[in-house]
Amino acid sequence: MSTLQLSHINAAPWGAPLLEDINITLQPGAILALAGPNGAGKSTLLKLIAGDVKASAGELVLGDSPLVDWSPQERAQRLAFLPQMSLLNFPYTVEEVVLLGRTPHASGRTRDFAILEQVLQLTDTAALRQRLYTQLSGGEKQRTQLGRIFAQIWSEQSLAGSLLLLDEPTSSLDLAHQQQMLSAIRLLARRGCAVVLVIHDLNLAASVADHILVLDKGRQVAMGTPRQVLTPQLFKQVFQVDISISHHPQQDYPMIIPQGPGR
């Protein structure tokens, strides 16, 4: 059974259509990256899957039933969403923020604290655990929020059926933590969790995603493996830039090399 299925989805939350005829099928363990220029509808699509934006037409199915039929709590037990910006300005500690991810579960204190330990390790926030969230740097905040999202869907058993929605999960991270967080995302995917993420750096997208969906003006213009989708023609057409495609020296995925401003 697929984790997520979108068929012929349209959305126009403020009148003008923002998404038109989107079709996605996501299997357990698959990682899908959304790409496209600013304003293409990537975040709207994530919010739509998260239930924040209503579809004006089409069908959105999570697991075995339409998204709207899920009770908020049951949905939250398997669907976690990392928004682009966090509004949190109350002095929770890092631990407390991560533990908030356990809100939809009644899994008990012992288990929640065991999960906390694992998530702190995974997001490299164990050293920050007693720090106040409001006093962290941007990257530390992002890792803490990622920890909260991971804790929300965490399970030692299979994660099949779970879905992570990540809006720019690596935007504030240094290179080492970028790699670390992408590894963590891949780890969860290997255990069955499906992932939809927005990443602006397409080299990072190519390195982590199984498939890339390219949006332009709310329409789906390309969908496939990084190698199929990331071509000079597509970049010319969608982003109006000239690039050349190379190949990662050790891994099996393409690398995008922009022309640069010239000297």
Place this chain on the structure above:
Amino acid sequence: MPEAPRPGAASQREQRAKRLIFLLIIILPCAMALGLSSGAVSLSPAEVSQGLIDTLSGRGGGQAEIIIGQIRLPRILLAAVMGATLAMSGAAMQGLFRNPLADPSLIGVTAGASLGAALVIVAGGSWLQGYMGLTLVSAGAFVGGVIAVLFVYRLASSANGTSVATMLLAGIAITALAGAIGSLLEFFADNDMLRRISLWKMGGLDGANYPRLVLASIVSGALLLLLPRYAAALNALLLGESEARHLGIRVEGVKIALITWVAVGVGTSVAMVGTIAFVGLVVPHMVRMLAGPDHRYLLPASALAGALLLVMADTLARVVVAPTELPVGVITAIIGVPFFISLLRNRHHYGMQP
């Protein structure tokens, strides 16, 4: 990876919060006892306990019994109950609005209630005397407060739910409007009415009696039992509204429930004791500084601390210019404002960024 839970900051803070609650549970009765013994007539501890025993056993008689049973006991209990209501409502509003500076008066309750009371005082004129008059004024305040909140809530609600930011702005607008109408009423009021309006606005516990205490206790009791049920929801709401929704919280239902209960609670308190400044704003702040923002501890600790603050303020109000007394709202503001300013200046020490 370690399987066994290690005690971390979360549980350290929990320890601190539990200690704070324990401490407050011990201090509050002491403050109430102090309140019973002090006033225009000072009573010794022996007289206080004798008066209490006489009151509870229903044996009338001595001077101590009259002072304790008829005057000070209902007054101090009313102060405790209303202080707890105001502080817990404040904590809930700050969580709901994700704004550490939010106060129950922001959603228009206080202004609406003041206008309701002023309307009754002016319309009632001179025949509005004594116990009956006081009850009518209270009823006017309660109705005014609830109507103001309904207005604010309608203004902020649309098909997409309730916007908390719009609600704050609508609250400010309704407060200004109610204030203007209130001033208009005062303009046309005669001297006697004017004095009663302004005394009522300053807030006071001198109208305390057992019927009022019973009514206030019922409303506050419901509030104190119900609000802590929303602790987990409020904790999640601090992350943001859609984040709370993604954590499985039914955000719209929680908002409606909290606003309704706070309106009823604060409306009742304004009706009973007038507007009492700063308890709802300052107390949750103090508690958050000592015990962190976790509402599972913040709500009960705020209730206890609010009760303590109002009992102490009322005791002061009765003692400083005895045999007359100051309006208690003046005392809470005089204690509250300097404290609040020091909080603003030191907010970085506890990670608060309003």
